[in-house]
Amino acid sequence: GIVEGSAMPAFLIPALIFAIAAFLSFAMGTAWGTFGILIPIIVPVCEGIAPELLVVALSATLAGSVFGDHCSPISDTTILSSTGAGCDHIQHVSTQMPYAITVAACCFVGYIVAGLTKGLPTAANIGATLGTSVVLLLVVLVVLHKLSLKKVKAAEA
Template identity: 70%
Template sequence: PRGLMSLKSFRDCAGEGMKAMMPANTILVLAWTISGVCRDLLQTPLFVKTMVADGGISGGLLPAIIFVVAGFLSFSTGTAWGTFGILIPIVVPVAQAVDPNLVLVCLSATLAGSVFGDHCSPISDTTILSSAGAGCAHLEHVSTQMLYACVVAASSTVGYVVSGLTHGSLLPGFASGLIFMVVTMLVLRQRNKQKDAAQA
Protein backbone atom coordinates (compact mmCIF):
# COMPACT_ATOMS: atom_id res chain seq x y z
CA PRO A 1 0.00 0.00 0.00
CA ARG A 2 2.88 2.43 0.62
CA GLY A 3 4.44 1.63 -2.74
CA LEU A 4 7.74 0.44 -1.29
CA MET A 5 7.79 -2.71 -3.39
CA SER A 6 5.91 -4.38 -6.15
CA LEU A 7 3.48 -7.23 -5.61
CA LYS A 8 5.95 -9.65 -7.21
CA SER A 9 8.72 -8.55 -4.81
CA PHE A 10 6.35 -8.93 -1.89
CA ARG A 11 5.44 -12.48 -2.99
CA ASP A 12 9.11 -13.38 -3.42
CA CYS A 13 9.99 -12.01 0.04
CA ALA A 14 7.06 -13.84 1.63
CA GLY A 15 8.22 -17.10 0.05
CA GLU A 16 11.80 -16.57 1.25
CA GLY A 17 10.54 -15.79 4.75
CA MET A 18 8.51 -18.99 4.86
CA LYS A 19 11.53 -20.96 3.66
CA ALA A 20 13.70 -19.38 6.38
CA MET A 21 11.21 -20.36 9.10
CA MET A 22 10.71 -23.94 7.87
CA PRO A 23 13.69 -25.49 9.77
CA ALA A 24 12.55 -23.89 13.06
CA ASN A 25 8.96 -25.06 12.51
CA THR A 26 10.17 -28.58 11.63
CA ILE A 27 12.25 -28.72 14.83
CA LEU A 28 9.29 -27.61 16.91
CA VAL A 29 6.95 -30.19 15.34
CA LEU A 30 9.52 -32.95 15.90
CA ALA A 31 10.12 -31.74 19.46
CA TRP A 32 6.38 -31.83 20.17
CA THR A 33 6.27 -35.34 18.72
CA ILE A 34 9.15 -36.51 20.92
CA SER A 35 7.61 -34.91 24.02
CA GLY A 36 4.28 -36.61 23.23
CA VAL A 37 5.97 -39.99 22.84
CA CYS A 38 7.94 -39.50 26.07
CA ARG A 39 4.88 -38.32 27.99
CA ASP A 40 2.19 -40.67 26.70
CA LEU A 41 3.85 -43.82 25.37
CA LEU A 42 6.99 -44.09 27.48
CA GLN A 43 5.41 -42.64 30.64
CA THR A 44 8.56 -40.62 31.31
CA PRO A 45 6.99 -38.41 34.03
CA LEU A 46 5.93 -41.51 35.97
CA PHE A 47 9.37 -43.08 35.51
CA VAL A 48 11.21 -39.96 36.69
CA LYS A 49 8.80 -39.52 39.60
CA THR A 50 9.37 -43.14 40.68
CA MET A 51 13.12 -42.77 40.25
CA VAL A 52 13.16 -39.64 42.41
CA ALA A 53 10.85 -41.10 45.04
CA ASP A 54 12.30 -44.62 45.26
CA GLY A 55 15.78 -44.25 43.81
CA GLY A 56 17.29 -42.22 46.62
CA ILE A 57 17.52 -38.97 44.64
CA SER A 58 16.65 -36.01 46.79
CA GLY A 59 13.77 -33.90 45.52
CA GLY A 60 15.81 -30.88 46.54
CA LEU A 61 18.33 -31.67 43.82
CA LEU A 62 15.61 -31.83 41.15
CA PRO A 63 15.95 -28.20 39.92
CA ALA A 64 19.73 -28.52 39.54
CA ILE A 65 19.38 -31.85 37.71
CA ILE A 66 16.77 -30.35 35.38
CA PHE A 67 19.07 -27.37 34.70
CA VAL A 68 21.97 -29.65 33.73
CA VAL A 69 19.78 -31.93 31.59
CA ALA A 70 18.18 -28.97 29.80
CA GLY A 71 21.61 -27.44 29.14
CA PHE A 72 22.96 -30.70 27.72
CA LEU A 73 19.89 -31.33 25.56
CA SER A 74 19.82 -27.77 24.22
CA PHE A 75 23.57 -27.83 23.53
CA SER A 76 23.19 -31.11 21.65
CA THR A 77 20.22 -30.03 19.53
CA GLY A 78 21.12 -26.36 19.11
CA THR A 79 17.62 -25.15 19.94
CA ALA A 80 16.21 -23.71 23.14
CA TRP A 81 12.61 -23.76 21.90
CA GLY A 82 12.79 -27.44 21.00
CA THR A 83 14.13 -28.19 24.47
CA PHE A 84 11.24 -26.23 26.00
CA GLY A 85 8.83 -28.39 24.02
CA ILE A 86 10.50 -31.62 25.13
CA LEU A 87 11.09 -30.91 28.82
CA ILE A 88 8.25 -28.69 30.06
CA PRO A 89 5.53 -31.38 29.65
CA ILE A 90 7.78 -33.78 31.57
CA VAL A 91 9.06 -31.40 34.25
CA VAL A 92 5.72 -29.98 35.44
CA PRO A 93 4.04 -33.26 36.49
CA VAL A 94 7.26 -34.57 38.02
CA ALA A 95 7.76 -31.41 40.10
CA GLN A 96 4.11 -31.45 41.19
CA ALA A 97 4.44 -35.06 42.29
CA VAL A 98 7.71 -34.54 44.17
CA ASP A 99 7.01 -31.13 45.77
CA PRO A 100 4.44 -28.62 44.44
CA ASN A 101 6.57 -25.76 45.80
CA LEU A 102 9.28 -26.68 43.28
CA VAL A 103 7.17 -26.24 40.13
CA LEU A 104 8.23 -22.64 39.45
CA VAL A 105 11.88 -23.35 40.31
CA CYS A 106 11.91 -26.40 38.02
CA LEU A 107 10.31 -24.40 35.17
CA SER A 108 12.93 -21.71 35.72
CA ALA A 109 15.68 -24.34 35.61
CA THR A 110 14.26 -25.71 32.36
CA LEU A 111 14.19 -22.31 30.67
CA ALA A 112 17.59 -21.20 31.99
CA GLY A 113 19.32 -24.49 31.13
CA SER A 114 17.83 -24.47 27.64
CA VAL A 115 18.98 -20.92 26.95
CA PHE A 116 22.45 -21.70 28.35
CA GLY A 117 22.88 -24.76 26.13
CA ASP A 118 21.56 -22.92 23.08
CA HIS A 119 23.89 -19.99 23.77
CA CYS A 120 26.96 -22.28 23.90
CA SER A 121 26.01 -24.66 21.09
CA PRO A 122 28.06 -24.32 17.90
CA ILE A 123 25.09 -25.58 15.85
CA SER A 124 22.63 -23.02 17.26
CA ASP A 125 21.19 -20.57 14.76
CA THR A 126 21.67 -17.65 17.17
CA THR A 127 25.34 -18.52 17.67
CA ILE A 128 25.91 -18.88 13.93
CA LEU A 129 24.20 -15.56 13.19
CA SER A 130 26.09 -13.81 16.01
CA SER A 131 29.48 -14.90 14.72
CA ALA A 132 28.51 -14.01 11.16
CA GLY A 133 27.23 -10.59 12.23
CA ALA A 134 30.36 -9.89 14.27
CA GLY A 135 32.56 -10.97 11.36
CA CYS A 136 34.67 -13.39 13.43
CA ALA A 137 35.49 -17.07 13.03
CA HIS A 138 32.61 -19.22 14.23
CA LEU A 139 34.57 -21.56 16.52
CA GLU A 140 36.48 -18.65 18.05
CA HIS A 141 33.18 -16.97 18.88
CA VAL A 142 31.89 -20.20 20.46
CA SER A 143 35.04 -20.80 22.53
CA THR A 144 35.28 -17.22 23.82
CA GLN A 145 31.65 -16.89 24.89
CA MET A 146 31.52 -20.38 26.45
CA LEU A 147 33.82 -19.40 29.33
CA TYR A 148 31.55 -16.55 30.41
CA ALA A 149 28.43 -18.67 30.04
CA CYS A 150 29.93 -21.54 32.08
CA VAL A 151 30.70 -19.22 35.02
CA VAL A 152 27.07 -18.09 35.08
CA ALA A 153 25.85 -21.68 34.62
CA ALA A 154 27.92 -22.90 37.58
CA SER A 155 26.52 -20.05 39.71
CA SER A 156 22.99 -20.92 38.57
CA THR A 157 23.52 -24.57 39.47
CA VAL A 158 24.53 -23.59 43.00
CA GLY A 159 21.46 -21.35 43.22
CA TYR A 160 19.16 -24.14 42.02
CA VAL A 161 20.62 -26.59 44.55
CA VAL A 162 19.97 -24.12 47.38
CA SER A 163 16.48 -23.28 46.05
CA GLY A 164 15.64 -26.97 45.83
CA LEU A 165 16.87 -27.68 49.34
CA THR A 166 14.88 -24.72 50.72
CA HIS A 167 11.68 -25.92 48.95
CA GLY A 168 11.62 -23.28 46.25
CA SER A 169 12.60 -20.24 48.32
CA LEU A 170 13.79 -17.45 46.02
CA LEU A 171 16.05 -15.32 48.21
CA PRO A 172 18.49 -18.00 49.49
CA GLY A 173 18.92 -19.46 46.01
CA PHE A 174 19.49 -16.08 44.37
CA ALA A 175 21.88 -14.95 47.12
CA SER A 176 23.95 -18.15 47.01
CA GLY A 177 24.24 -18.01 43.21
CA LEU A 178 25.27 -14.35 43.32
CA ILE A 179 27.86 -14.95 46.06
CA PHE A 180 29.30 -17.91 44.14
CA MET A 181 29.59 -15.82 40.98
CA VAL A 182 31.28 -12.90 42.78
CA VAL A 183 33.76 -15.23 44.50
CA THR A 184 34.51 -16.97 41.19
CA MET A 185 35.11 -13.63 39.45
CA LEU A 186 37.45 -12.49 42.25
CA VAL A 187 39.39 -15.76 42.06
CA LEU A 188 39.72 -15.47 38.28
CA ARG A 189 40.81 -11.83 38.57
CA GLN A 190 43.48 -12.71 41.14
CA ARG A 191 44.68 -15.55 38.94
CA ASN A 192 44.99 -13.23 35.95
CA LYS A 193 46.95 -10.71 38.05
CA GLN A 194 49.39 -13.41 39.13
CA LYS A 195 49.73 -14.61 35.53
CA ASP A 196 50.45 -11.06 34.31
CA ALA A 197 52.98 -10.52 37.11
CA ALA A 198 54.77 -13.77 36.21
CA GLN A 199 54.99 -12.76 32.55
CA ALA A 200 56.33 -9.28 33.42
Protein backbone atom coordinates in the same frame (compact mmCIF):
# COMPACT_ATOMS: atom_id res chain seq x y z
CA GLY B 1 7.01 -43.28 38.16
CA ILE B 2 10.75 -43.79 37.68
CA VAL B 3 11.64 -40.60 39.52
CA GLU B 4 9.12 -41.29 42.29
CA GLY B 5 10.53 -44.79 42.79
CA SER B 6 14.13 -43.61 42.94
CA ALA B 7 15.92 -42.61 46.11
CA MET B 8 16.87 -39.24 44.64
CA PRO B 9 16.26 -36.38 47.06
CA ALA B 10 13.63 -33.93 45.80
CA PHE B 11 15.85 -30.91 46.44
CA LEU B 12 18.09 -31.98 43.53
CA ILE B 13 15.27 -31.79 40.98
CA PRO B 14 15.85 -28.14 39.91
CA ALA B 15 19.62 -28.55 39.56
CA LEU B 16 19.29 -31.78 37.60
CA ILE B 17 16.66 -30.27 35.33
CA PHE B 18 19.00 -27.31 34.70
CA ALA B 19 21.83 -29.68 33.72
CA ILE B 20 19.61 -31.86 31.54
CA ALA B 21 18.10 -28.85 29.78
CA ALA B 22 21.56 -27.37 29.19
CA PHE B 23 22.88 -30.62 27.72
CA LEU B 24 19.83 -31.20 25.54
CA SER B 25 19.76 -27.64 24.25
CA PHE B 26 23.51 -27.67 23.56
CA ALA B 27 23.14 -30.91 21.60
CA MET B 28 20.12 -29.74 19.61
CA GLY B 29 21.11 -26.10 19.16
CA THR B 30 17.67 -24.82 20.09
CA ALA B 31 16.20 -23.49 23.31
CA TRP B 32 12.63 -23.54 22.03
CA GLY B 33 12.85 -27.19 21.00
CA THR B 34 14.16 -28.03 24.46
CA PHE B 35 11.26 -26.16 26.06
CA GLY B 36 8.86 -28.21 23.96
CA ILE B 37 10.46 -31.50 24.95
CA LEU B 38 11.11 -30.93 28.65
CA ILE B 39 8.21 -28.85 29.95
CA PRO B 40 5.60 -31.58 29.33
CA ILE B 41 7.89 -34.01 31.19
CA ILE B 42 8.87 -31.68 34.05
CA VAL B 43 5.36 -30.62 35.07
CA PRO B 44 4.02 -34.12 35.91
CA VAL B 45 7.30 -35.13 37.57
CA CYS B 46 7.17 -32.11 39.88
CA GLU B 47 3.46 -32.50 40.56
CA GLY B 48 4.09 -36.09 41.63
CA ILE B 49 7.19 -35.55 43.74
CA ALA B 50 7.47 -31.95 44.92
CA PRO B 51 4.69 -29.62 43.73
CA GLU B 52 6.27 -26.74 45.65
CA LEU B 53 9.25 -26.95 43.27
CA LEU B 54 7.23 -26.59 40.07
CA VAL B 55 8.03 -22.91 39.46
CA VAL B 56 11.72 -23.43 40.27
CA ALA B 57 11.84 -26.50 38.01
CA LEU B 58 10.26 -24.57 35.15
CA SER B 59 12.78 -21.79 35.73
CA ALA B 60 15.60 -24.34 35.62
CA THR B 61 14.22 -25.70 32.36
CA LEU B 62 14.15 -22.27 30.74
CA ALA B 63 17.54 -21.18 32.09
CA GLY B 64 19.32 -24.43 31.20
CA SER B 65 17.82 -24.38 27.72
CA VAL B 66 18.91 -20.82 27.04
CA PHE B 67 22.41 -21.54 28.40
CA GLY B 68 22.80 -24.62 26.20
CA ASP B 69 21.51 -22.77 23.15
CA HIS B 70 23.85 -19.85 23.81
CA CYS B 71 26.91 -22.14 23.94
CA SER B 72 25.96 -24.53 21.14
CA PRO B 73 28.04 -24.24 17.99
CA ILE B 74 25.07 -25.42 15.92
CA SER B 75 22.63 -22.87 17.32
CA ASP B 76 21.22 -20.39 14.83
CA THR B 77 21.80 -17.48 17.22
CA THR B 78 25.45 -18.46 17.74
CA ILE B 79 26.03 -18.77 14.00
CA LEU B 80 24.35 -15.42 13.33
CA SER B 81 26.32 -13.74 16.14
CA SER B 82 29.68 -14.91 14.83
CA THR B 83 28.72 -14.02 11.26
CA GLY B 84 27.47 -10.58 12.29
CA ALA B 85 30.63 -9.93 14.28
CA GLY B 86 32.77 -11.04 11.36
CA CYS B 87 34.77 -13.53 13.38
CA ASP B 88 35.55 -17.21 13.02
CA HIS B 89 32.59 -19.27 14.22
CA ILE B 90 34.51 -21.76 16.37
CA GLN B 91 36.62 -18.96 17.86
CA HIS B 92 33.41 -17.16 18.81
CA VAL B 93 32.08 -20.30 20.51
CA SER B 94 35.33 -21.01 22.35
CA THR B 95 35.70 -17.43 23.64
CA GLN B 96 32.16 -17.16 25.00
CA MET B 97 32.17 -20.62 26.60
CA PRO B 98 34.25 -19.81 29.75
CA TYR B 99 32.01 -16.87 30.65
CA ALA B 100 28.80 -18.80 30.14
CA ILE B 101 30.04 -21.87 32.03
CA THR B 102 31.11 -19.71 34.98
CA VAL B 103 27.63 -18.24 35.30
CA ALA B 104 25.97 -21.63 34.71
CA ALA B 105 28.01 -23.24 37.50
CA CYS B 106 26.88 -20.53 39.92
CA CYS B 107 23.28 -20.99 38.77
CA PHE B 108 23.56 -24.75 39.30
CA VAL B 109 24.52 -24.13 42.93
CA GLY B 110 21.66 -21.63 43.17
CA TYR B 111 19.20 -24.28 42.01
CA ILE B 112 20.48 -26.65 44.69
CA VAL B 113 19.88 -23.93 47.28
CA ALA B 114 16.41 -23.32 45.83
CA GLY B 115 15.63 -27.00 46.29
CA LEU B 116 16.95 -27.01 49.85
CA THR B 117 14.99 -23.91 50.87
CA LYS B 118 11.69 -24.96 49.30
CA GLY B 119 9.93 -25.01 52.69
CA LEU B 120 10.80 -21.41 53.52
CA PRO B 121 8.48 -18.50 52.73
CA THR B 122 8.82 -17.28 49.15
CA ALA B 123 10.80 -14.14 50.01
CA ALA B 124 13.28 -16.11 52.12
CA ASN B 125 13.66 -18.74 49.40
CA ILE B 126 14.31 -16.12 46.74
CA GLY B 127 16.71 -14.25 49.01
CA ALA B 128 18.69 -17.38 49.89
CA THR B 129 18.82 -18.60 46.30
CA LEU B 130 19.64 -15.30 44.65
CA GLY B 131 21.99 -14.30 47.47
CA THR B 132 23.95 -17.54 47.24
CA SER B 133 24.22 -17.34 43.46
CA VAL B 134 25.32 -13.70 43.41
CA VAL B 135 27.82 -14.09 46.26
CA LEU B 136 29.26 -17.21 44.62
CA LEU B 137 29.58 -15.42 41.28
CA LEU B 138 31.33 -12.46 42.94
CA VAL B 139 33.74 -14.80 44.74
CA VAL B 140 34.51 -16.63 41.50
CA LEU B 141 35.09 -13.34 39.67
CA VAL B 142 37.43 -12.04 42.38
CA VAL B 143 39.40 -15.30 42.38
CA LEU B 144 39.64 -15.33 38.59
CA HIS B 145 40.76 -11.68 38.61
CA LYS B 146 43.51 -12.44 41.13
CA LEU B 147 44.65 -15.44 39.10
CA SER B 148 44.79 -13.36 35.93
CA LEU B 149 46.83 -10.68 37.72
CA LYS B 150 49.32 -13.32 38.86
CA LYS B 151 49.56 -14.62 35.30
CA VAL B 152 50.21 -11.11 33.94
CA LYS B 153 52.88 -10.43 36.59
CA ALA B 154 54.56 -13.76 35.84
CA ALA B 155 54.57 -12.99 32.12
CA GLU B 156 56.12 -9.54 32.75
CA ALA B 157 58.89 -11.02 34.89
